Amino acid sequence: MDLIIEGIVAALKLVASVDKEVVAVTLLSLKISCSATLISLFIGIPTGTMLALADFPGRRLIISMVNTGMGLPPVVVGLFVTIFLWRNGPLGFLEILYTPLAMIMAQVVIATPIVTGISIASIQALPSNLKLQVLALGATRLQMIWILVREARLPLLAAVMAGFGGVISEVGASIMVGGNIKGQTRVLTTATVMETGKGNFDVAIALSLILLTLAFSVNYLLTVIQQKERPR
Amino acid sequence: MKKWILLILVVMLFAALPAFGASKTVILATTTSTQDSGLLDVLVPMFEKESGFQVKTISVGSGQAMKMGEKGEADVLLVHSPDAEKKFMTDGFGATRRLVMHNDFVIVGPAADGAKVKGTTGSLAAMKVIAQSGAIFASRGDNSGTHAKEKTLWKGAGINPEGQKWYQQTGLGMGQTLNVAAEKKGYSLTDRATFLALKKNLGLVILSEGDSKLLNIYHVIELNPVKSPKINSSGGKAFADFMISKKTQETIGRFGVEKFGAPLFFPDAGKNPASLGL
CATH class of the missing domain: 3.40.190.10 (Periplasmic binding protein-like II)
Incomplete structure (x- = not known):
């Protein structure tokens, strides 16, 4: 019990003192996970919309694959991205292993199925008449898609939250493709693992508190936007 | 609404921008x-x-x-x-x-030392006593240098710990393995540097040291x-x-x-x- 209280006190002190290294680690976490979420939105929302609206053979198979991918274990992603990025791997010429770029890549792989899956569900949850109605009013196909995506914007925000939540909190992939290098690829989760290993529980608790606060703030912001617009 | 989403996108892009220089x-x-x-x-x-x-x-x-x-x-x-x-x-x-x-390796364990490692002479005798007592031994189990050293010690002592209930392989780094040993009140082989650096939170003490077999090079x-x-x-x-x-x-x-x-x-x-x- 002492350890917990001491840890939290030390953690608060560390946070209050605005330790330069902790700030850098926090900013890097945000940078990497925001980039990854953003990229996964650009891939996932169009793909999800397409899968929800189109009709083609193999559609169910692909949707099942996306749904499976929503629970993709980060370590598995980390392992495969590492193998691909090795100097002697297929993407070795990029020379980005152990850089933030590699971490973004791995996190995109983790977040994209989550965003795609929720996008499919959001678009499909719209009243089925809406599509017919819009088309009947003379909209082109593209206009129709745009209107449907707009209509589904609130549930789509859930996709942003789930995607971001998934990547900011994962450690398996980040530690493998990033290597937890000081000043370069050390993020909140990998630093927490390391400090725990070193026995610096107070620092580990401080980093965890920052991580929780960060995840909460981002989700709070998005929730406020979402709830503001809810139909009353 | 639109403005809000745009704002968030812009903030995210901005956060993503700084080039990752190679x-x-x-x-x-x-x-x-x-x-x-x-x-x-x-x-x-x-x-x-x-x-x-x-x-x-x-x-x-x-x-x-x-x-x-x-x-x-x-x-x-x-x-x-x-x-x-x-x-x-x-x-x-x-x-x-x-x-x-x-530097050197040391054999560490709980201060109470139920296996009575303290008082043995040499690292091989220490390993034997631990095995006989059935006290938990936390091994790195990851093919690290420490793990390799530990395996030579077991071999020298004529013991095959593999598969024994008291022999627990963590597959983790030295620091984490020491934490496991401390938590389970068990024994472990560690390099002195890591042990000294982590000692304050562990509650483990050095029980066997100084043997030439324990050099860590x-x-x-x-x-x-x-x-x-x-x-x-x-x-x-x-x-x-x-x-x-x-x-x-x-x-x-x-x-x-x-x-x-x-x-x-x-x-x-x-x-x-x-x-x-x-």
Whole structure:
């Protein structure tokens, strides 16, 4: 019990003192996970919309694959991205292993199925008449898609939250493709693992508190936007 | 609403923008002990400032570090698993292998010492007593240098711990393995540097030390560019040369004195390996 209280006190002190290294680690976490979420939105929302609206053979198979991918274990992603990025791997010429770029890549792989899956569900949850109605009013196909995506914007925000939540909190992939290098690829989760290993529980608790606060703030912001617009 | 989403997108883009510059980098594959003890936090910035190379330290077990070396996924190794290193050199994966420093392994356990390790003479006797008592022993189990040393000790003691209920393999780094040992009130083999660095939270004490079998010797290995043409061999050489330079060796000898009252590593560059019993 002492350890917990001491840890939290030390953690608060560390946070209050605005330790330069902790700030850098926090900013890097945000940078990497925001980039990854953003990229996964650009891939996932169009793909999800397409899968929800189109009709083609193999559609169910692909949707099942996306749904499976929503629970993709980060370590598995980390392992495969590492193998691909090795100097002697297929993407070795990029020379980005152990850089933030590699971490973004791995996190995109983790977040994209989550965003795609929720996008499919959001678009499909719209009243089925809406599509017919819009088309009947003379909209082109593209206009129709745009209107449907707009209509589904609130549930789509859930996709942003789930995607971001998934990547900011994962450690398996980040530690493998990033290597937890000081000043370069050390993020909140990998630093927490390391400090725990070193026995610096107070620092580990401080980093965890920052991580929780960060995840909460981002989700709070998005929730406020979402709830503001809810139909009353 | 639209504005809000746009704003968020812009903020995210802005956060993503700063370029991730790629300068000349050296990948150093090393053991967890050099990292967990904090030694590399001192040496790496020194080297980067001096040489202009940027170091990517990947801290894994010695076994995995050498695997990375074999595959050409690292540029230089700092490891402590002499037998495996010799094989690595004869197989032609390394270009040079130079002595850097040593410290020693210690056998640690709970202060209550239910297995009565204290009072045994020599590390082999200590291992035997632990096995006979059935007290929990936390092993790295990860092919690291420490794990390799532990296996030689078991072998020397004539014990096969594999599959025994009291023998628990963590598969984790030294620090975490010590935490497991502490939590389960068990015994473990650890390098002295990591133990001293973590001691304050552990509640474990040194029960057996000083045996010549417990020496822990670190070498720096440059990789063979013929085997792995993609490696940064000039960077690897620069780091290896740096490790045995006079200034670095002095820093190594001083490291930890202030905090722990005794050095964590003893510099050995240029010494005759035979003097360490190699």
